[in-house]
Amino acid sequence: MSETAVLQERAITFAGNKIDRADQLRVNPDRLALAWADSRARLLLLEGLDPVPPRDGILATAPIPPGAMLSDHALLGLREDGSPLFVSLIVVKTDEPPTFPPKVWQVIAELNLDEAALYGGARSLVDWHDRHQYCARCGAQTHPVKAGWSRQCGTCSAEHFPRTDPVVIMLAEYEGKVLIARNARFPPRRFSALAGFVEPGETIEEAVRREVWEECGVRCGRVDYLFSQPWPFPSQLMIACVAQALGDALTLDEQEIAEAIWVSRDEVRAALAEDENAAFLPPSSVAVANHMLRHWLGE
Numbered sequence: 001m002s003e004t005a006v007l008q009e010r011a012i013t014f015a016g017n018k019i020d021r022a023d024q025l026r027v028n029p030d031r032l033a034l035a036w037a038d039s040r041a042r043l044l045l046l047e048g049l050d051p052v053p054p055r056d057g058i059l060a061t062a063p064i065p066p067g068a069m070l071s072d073h074a075l076l077g078l079r080e081d082g083s084p085l086f087v088s089l090i091v092v093k094t095d096e097p098p099t100f101p102p103k104v105w106q107v108i109a110e111l112n113l114d115e116a117a118l119y120g121g122a123r124s125l126v127d128w129h130d131r132h133q134y135c136a137r138c139g140a141q142t143h144p145v146k147a148g149w150s151r152q153c154g155t156c157s158a159e160h161f162p163r164t165d166p167v168v169i170m171l172a173e174y175e176g177k178v179l180i181a182r183n184a185r186f187p188p189r190r191f192s193a194l195a196g197f198v199e200p201g202e203t204i205e206e207a208v209r210r211e212v213w214e215e216c217g218v219r220c221g222r223v224d225y226l227f228s229q230p231w232p233f234p235s236q237l238m239i240a241c242v243a244q245a246l247g248d249a250l251t252l253d254e255q256e257i258a259e260a261i262w263v264s265r266d267e268v269r270a271a272l273a274e275d276e277n278a279a280f281l282p283p284s285s286v287a288v289a290n291h292m293l294r295h296w297l298g299e
Contacts, residue, residue, distance in 0.1 A: 013108065013286045014230045017117035019077035019085065026075060026147035036070045040083035043068075044076065044118075048092055049127055050104050051119050057112040059119055061085070074129070074148020076122055087122045089148055091130045108286065120232040125149075127234045128162045136160065167236045168207045169195035171292055172218055174245035174262065178296055179216060180280065181252075181260035191261065192283040193292055195238070208241050216260050217251025220244060226295055229288035238288045242296070268293050 025031045035041060042061040045052045052060035064086065073086040108116055125148065132151060135142050140155035151160045171193050172179040180191040196211035198204065205223040212218050220243035229238040250260055263271075263279060270278040272293060283289040 011113070012227065012229050012288060012291055013113065014117050014120035014232060015228070016113050017121055018114045019079060019118055021077040022075065022084075025078075025084075026149050032075065032147055033070070035075065035078075035084040036064070036073075036086070038084050040081075042083060042085050043073070044085060044087040044122055046087065046122070046126065049123050051107045051111070051123075053107055054110050054115065057110060057115060059111065059115050071144065074125055074144065076118065076125075085118075087126060087148075089126055089129045089144060091126060105284075105286065117230070120230050124164075124230070124232040124235040125162055127232075131234075132160060162235070164230075164235055164237050166198040166204075166207075167195055167231070167238050168198055168204055168211060168241060169193045169238050169288060169292070170208045170212065170223075170241040170243050171296060172212050172216075172220055172243045172245040173296075174218075174248045177248070177262040177264050178242075178268070178293075179212070179218065179245065179248075179250075179260060179262055181216065181257045183256065184258040186258070187281070189281045190283070191259075191263075191280040192287065193240075193289040195289075198239075204239055204241065208243050212243060212245070215253050215257050217249065219246045221246055226292060227288070229291075231288075240288050240292050242292075265297055268297060272297075 025035055041064050043064050045060040045062055054060060072090055073088055076085045076087055078084055111119065129144060129148070129151065133142060134140065135153035135156060135158055137158045138153060138156045140153050142151040142153050142160060145152045149162065152158070179194065181194055182191045186192070194211055194215055196207065196215070198207040202210070204225065208223045209220045212220050222244040224242050226240040226242060228240060231238050248262055252260055261280070267279045271280050271282040282293060
């Protein structure tokens with residue numbers, strides 16, 4: 001991979017995790033026990049699923065407390081100095097609503113990029129364990145195995161693995177403009193790229209074409225992949241693409257899309273520059289859609 005590609009990946013929030021995932025330790029009980037007993041081992045601290053406010057852009061960690069059980073924790077991997085990093089799989093419930101609170105965004109904005117990526121992976125993993133404590137095959141209780149990177153049923157022995165749900169997110173391009181839209185849940189004037197889950201039996205390209213057609217009534221031809229973003233709310237992989245539209249007439253799915261507009265490079269540039277007279281408000285800099293618009297501008 002070229003240096004340019006690495007830099008591009010690391011510039012995206014939740015991408016660029018530098019930790020060694022240490023798969024060879026996950027499957028070796030003796031080596032895993034040594035990592036747990038390592039005097040340098042640390043525990044990533046979470047408040048429920050949320051990050052603890054960081055210091056100097058670094059996630060909060062603590063020594064493993066006396067009496068803690070390895071079976072209640074997952075090995076996130078080894079830091080650059082070789083020290084093991086674990087996270088508790090026991091989620092302390094809070095009174096927060098099931099969606100993530102605004103304070104999460106405030107904390108993420110304070111994190112270094114690689115620390116945000118580390119948090120994103122930990123959040124998705126812990127949340128998956130919390131929501132998958134029973135076997136999808138027989139309904140019996142499951143328990144963590146392989147250092148927290150799978151769960152096994154105690155009755156039928158079925159093994160279950162953390163899931164990542166693929167989501168295509170795309171800009172449809174036509175005659176020097178791109179198509180952006182806003183969901184009814186978005187604040188007024190806030191627009192982003194179209195997006196949707198990849199369905200069983202679909203390629204990425206097919207999912208892009210289907211979503212643009214279903215949501216905006218636009219047929220597309222060629223589809224080009226740009227880059228991707230792990231999205232830990234709860235466990236998506238955003239697959240960014242640009243599609244070449246075959247026309248610009250819009251027919252909106254009003255259940256999904258409140259507004260959709262074609263915008264020029266000048267209009268996108270004004271929005272990203274936070275011009276008060278811009279035609280729309282751009283997606284958050286945390287979202288991959290923001291990077292997609294900048295990529296389209298050639299930045």
